[in-house]
Amino acid sequence: MAKLIKNGTIVTATDRYQANVLIEDGIIQAIGRGLEEGDAEMIEAEGYLVFPGGVDPHTHLDMPFGGTVTADDFETGTMAAAFGGTTTVIDFCLTQKGVPLRQSIRTWHEKAKGKAVIDYGFHLMIGEMNEEVLAELPRIIVEEGITSLKVFMAYKNVFQADDGTLFRTLLAAKELGALVMVHAENGDVIDYLVRKALAEGNTDPIYHALTRPSEIEGEATGRAAKLAALANNARLYVVHVTCAEAVQQIAEARQMGFDVWGETCPQYLVLDQSSLELPDFEGAKYVWSPPLRERFHQEVLWNALKNGQLQTIGSDQCSFNFRGQKELGRGDFSKIPNGGPSIEDRFTILYSEGVTKGRISLNQFVELVSTRAAKLFGLFPQKGTIAVGSDADLVLFDPLAKRTLSIDTHHMNVDYNPFEGMSVTGEPVSVLSRGEFIVRDKQFVGRPGAGRYLKRGTYAAGSGGLLPGEDAVQL
């Protein structure tokens, strides 16, 4: 049955206006003031902002890591995402050296099938570049629609690739129209600093941060940007940027006309390194890599979002319970599983801390939380905007609601919330995925398995938000 969303204020990355939205067959069929419901179900949206559903370009669901597996899988993670206003996630498919890429992708499809509540795509990790990988890549990009590759410059002896692999991945990606994502930290230096700290008896969670200084995030970011430039100006996307040094490297590369983009995450915008010093091992809840930084970096990140030096917000959802999972690192901070839960709160934190505090505009909010990721990752205009012909992925958002983020009210399958007690303004009230309610009046009405796998376009095919033939950076 068709639906008509009436009297809401539509907000996209460029516009804000009052109009009705007619939805049929999961697609936005018409937008206009004069639209009437006819046979359509009428949904009153007066007082609500109507946003395109959030696109979260960085999640780790059902992922083995640090000797355990993330607490949220594709069912609980995407359900929590839906409550939080996110209707698309792009998850990282891990690969193993010597195992065909296709096999790893099959494993990831199995994890998501029958479970995802919202639409999803995959990025593909490249741990080692060799002739087998090179031979597999072209078909994976076209047939699987996996148009973004991920290289870890850290996690030595686990995920870390060497610079040769990074460079060859950039060259191949440029040729195939794919984008390369990097976790930019210097894994070799970290490995040395970690072993030194442990040998000196420094085992508490705070040493996780102290052995991963911001300088080495900046160094790795600059190295990746230079290698991307050298690889015929390949498109590079730096995930989870945390610090001034990395922002500076991205800004410089962009100023020189290189195709470099940067993401940050809610945790780096509102939390700081002091959380790692909480007593009774509580600091382990705040162990992310790269780590939370000293407070002054937060303002640098906000400014970078405002002035376009950073372009997206990912959650980096990678949840581990405090009990039984984070606790694996008692007595040895290097064994604390890295990561935390923020898939549900990403959207509202950016609105509350960003828009209501005047750090970013309402249009920038939409750009950061949805549109730019859809463009960069080959999903636009199907996802990431409110336009005729786009999927009807919509969020009816109450901009005045006041609430407190807490484990008592969140829907993630994890035993703490890193933003516990934080007061926020704004709340997703109802969320639609391809025209169907998945959250209605704050109640879950979706269905595991309803989420569809998204084959994504290459940026060479013009889906990166650039005009055909255009190769330069655009804000």
Ligand SMILES: NC(=O)NCCC(=O)O
């Ligand atoms: N960020 C983090 O600590 N965990 C998730 C894996 C990664 O993105 O590096």
Ligand SMILES: [Zn+2]
């Ligand atoms: Zn990472």
Ligand SMILES: [Zn+2]
């Ligand atoms: Zn991550």
